[in-house]
Amino acid sequence: MxxxxxxxxxxxxxxxxxxxxxxxxxxxxxxxxxxxxxxxxxxxxxxxxxxxxxxxxTLERAKALLQESRPLLEVADTLGLSSGSRLYDHFVQLEAVTPGEYKQRGAGLVIDHGVHDTPFGQAFVALTPRGVCNFSFLDEQAPKAPLAALAQSWPEAELREAPSRTQGVIHTMFDDSKTPDRPISLHVSGTNFQISVWRALLQIPPAKVVSYAQVASAVGNPKAARAVGLAVGANPVALMIPCHRVIQQNGKLGGYHWGETRKQAIHAWEAARYE
Known part of the structure; x- marks a missing residue:
């Protein structure tokens, strides 16, 4: 084990x-x-x-963090949601797939991918020349699911197994002994609303949390908490777009695409390093 x-x-x-x-x-x-x-x-x-x-x-701690987080996204909104955000002591920059690129469905694009060990189990990493396009935790019951999903998202792309290329992403995220010399770039495909939600999530500091309603307000649609939940669930890049930092208004962690246990583990791991 x-x-x-x-x-x-x-x-x-x-x-x-x-x-x-x-x-x-x-x-x-x-x-x-x-x-x-x-x-x-x-x-x-x-x-x-x-x-x-x-x-x-504890639920009390989660509720206290929610109270603290009220101004976080307000400040982020003032600064502009497209600005870079600190994550694990480095910057993450999000670049959206253009409509033209989406139409091409990955034609002419080479996407490197690999599977790596992380503190939260094995993860699948995929990388285009412009940035990380997928980071998914593996399910022991369906270990090939992330690769199949990648092929469905980019059907015309050449998918190349190249763990030596994707290993650098893991080192940048988890190797505390090294200071990254450049930002991590993300290259993701989503609707305008999804992209706006993902940019908002980049403003949440490590070991902090916000509610779905707070994110909805940050993207200018206070009544869209349910739609925010769907956008959070559609996040293709775990950890780097920190959807795990969004919890329920009552302080409970709520669901997570890669399992509530993993969400609890990530919260504990971040709290140990950043509080």
Missing amino acids: SDYARIADAIRFIASQVARQPTLDEIAAHVHLSPFHFQRLFSRWAGVTPKRYLQVL
Whole structure:
């Protein structure tokens, strides 16, 4: 079993028992490790102890973060939603597919792709000459699904397996020892509304959260919270467009395309690094 698989199992157990705050011994027993080995594994992965993670999970903390986030998108709106945003100490720049490119369906385009290990399980990364066009977590039951979806989105493109080319994206995102020398560029296809939502998400700092309604207001359509939810769910680039930072108005995390357990894990991982 991989480290992340054990972590995910522990997170599911913690979430199911969060009201009574399970002990370290109980969590360790659930994942069939000694308390010593589990604490060492969890701290190495998250950068915090399981006890600190339990504090991160509380509904009260989520509600407090929502209160703090009220001015975040207002400031972003003043600055302009197309501006670059800090993420993992580097800039992310989003470039939308043009109508002309969309019509061509990827004709003449080479897209490199690869599968890599991350702190949140294996991820599929796809890269055009202009930027990352897909970042998806793999489902053990359907490991080829991201590649099939990529082929459907860009049917005329040449898809080339080239993990040596996509590995740099992983290093930039997760290697804390290196300072990126240039922004991460994203090259994504979406409707005008989806693009506006994704640009808004880029304004949310790590370890912060906003509600769907707040995003709707930020894109100039306060009544479109449901449509925002659909746009968030259609995000083709996990983590870099941080849809995991959008939660329900009541403070609950809500759904996530790649699973609520993974969303909880990402929140804990970010909180350990940025709070």
